[in-house]
Amino acid sequence: MKVILKETIEPLGIIGSEVDVKNGFARNYLIPQGKAVFATPQNRNILAQEKAKLDLQIAKERATAEEMAKKLEGVVCKITAKVADDTRLYGSVTIREIMDALTAQNIDVQKRMILLKEPIKDIGSYKVPIRIYKGIKPEITVVIEAE
DSSP states (O other), rough: EEESSSSTTTTTOTTEEEEOOOHIIIIIIITTTTTTTOOOOOHHHHHHHHHHHHHHHHHHHHHHHHHHHHHHHHHHEEEEOBBBSSSEEEEEEOOOHHHHHHHHTTTTOOOBBBBBSSSSEEEEEEEEBOOTTTTBOEEEEEEEEEE
């Protein structure tokens, strides 16, 4: 089912874009929440009329994302964990621990923004990308130390 997004939804697209989604996702979530409208000719015309307003909002979102990217660039996040032997951790460091460490530094990120491919299981320094906006992915350094 084709819908037009009324706000930017990270996995789908930016505001004003026409995307194809599953029928249930559109009917049960996007449309009732006011995040999208059906892609009808009438709604496309309304979108064309509001294009300047949408472009301004996209530019504002992008500027905010670039500002946050500058703030995140070069951030070092130190996490201490229990060690089983020389370098191996008892458990693992996940997105949740990284998010908590960033929050302790007054950096507010959401869990879905942290792009950690798999949990960290060894001591060391790791580069972890943070997806802020489409095409903007600054990297932070996560340092895992023994407790």
